[in-house]
Amino acid sequence: MIKIAVYGKGGIGKSTTISNLSVALAKKGLKVMQIGCDPKADSTTNLHNGIEINTVLDLVREKKDDFTLEDMVVEGDNGILCVEAGGPTPGMGCAGRGIITALEKLEQKGAYETYKPDVVFYDVLGDVVCGGFSMPMRAGYADKIFIITSGEYMAIHAAANIATAIDNFKNRGYASLGGVILNKRNVKDEEEKVNEFIENIDSKLVGTLNRDEIVIQAEEMKKTVLEAFPDSDMAKEYECLAQSVLEACGYKTCEKEVSKC
Template sequence: MIKIAVYGKGGVGKSTTVSNMAAALADTGLRVMQIGCDPKADSTAALRGRADLPAVLDVMRRKGQSLSLEDIVRPGYGGVVCVEAGGPLPGRGCAGRGIVAALETLEAAGAYGLYQPDIVFYDVLGDVVCGGFAMPMHKGYADAVFVLTSGENMAIHAAANIAMAVESFRDRGYARLGGFILNRRHVPREEEKVQELAGDFHTAVIGALDRSDTVMKAEELGKTVIEAFPDSPMAGQYRQLARAVYAAAQRR
């Protein structure tokens, strides 16, 4: 089992990218699990046609320790196992601590043993890299962290902070930095800036995605590009990226 955490600034296209990679790898016959670690609890929506999926924290508030995996897990496209951590009630808790509680609940319930995924994606909000938001980097969770960014300055800044957090955990046996993923926004010097960022952390740009109307059309249908437009050039880009990320995550 390979566990991959994908981080990025909010709004950079992280959940869309992770869901399409999950769908692409599921199409190859791999057993895939995607765990959304964002308080909005919408990471896996495109894999499920926007069907309802109770967030782990919401179920915990209702049922406490009596919750079961059937309460918090739903199948998505290609059999992808979908889970959403969720977040606290507004003004009543820390979203980071909620991620910790959700991941610990999944582990205690034996989710990995039951579903036996070949690959697990953690889709993690990267605007703040502290507390529970850093949990997927910890030993026993992700094997590798990939950072999604555009060439926009705020996205680059967030990506650098995420990479620094990963590097600071290196001596503890935590997840390693697998590389950067460029989600193009067609800003000046975009490719150059992201390549420079990768060089600063002695890693690589694993793949790049074009800005495409196909992505928005698929989202309007409540589907991934892989499902809605499987023969499109954009689907091809997601498949290529998924292969590259999976291969890079397996390197030691």
């Protein structure tokens, strides 16, 4: 099992990217779990036709500890296991607490032993990397962290903060940086800006996703690109990125090998 945390500025396309990666890997026979670590609780929406699922924090508020693993984990497209941490009542409590609670409850109720996923994705809001938001980086959770950015100033600024946090935590045995994913917004000198950032943090470019209106069309259908437009060029980009992410993690897929790109 490989556990992967994906960070990046809010609105940079983390959930869209991760959901498509989840489908790409599931279609190749891997058992995938996707854990949404954002108070908006919308990470896995396109994996079950836009239907909202119970968040872990909602379950805790309503039932204390009197709920089952099956209440927390909902099966989405292609058998992907979907979990949403949730957040506090607006204006009350700490958003990061939802992440801590969700990850603790998954462990307490034996999620990893029961479902035995090959790949676990943590979809983490990356504007803040402290408290609960840093938990997926901690030892025992993610093995590798990937940062999604565009060439926009604020996206790179957030990515730099995330990279700094990863570097500061490295002596604690936390997850290491696996690389950077460029989700293009077609801004001026975008590739040059992102490559300069990558060089500054001594990392590597894992993959590039081109800007394509087909992504928005799929989301309007409440689906991933791989489900809505499986033969599109964009679907191929997600499939190639999925392979690159696995390779960056040193994952040996054996008979479940994702085709080379």
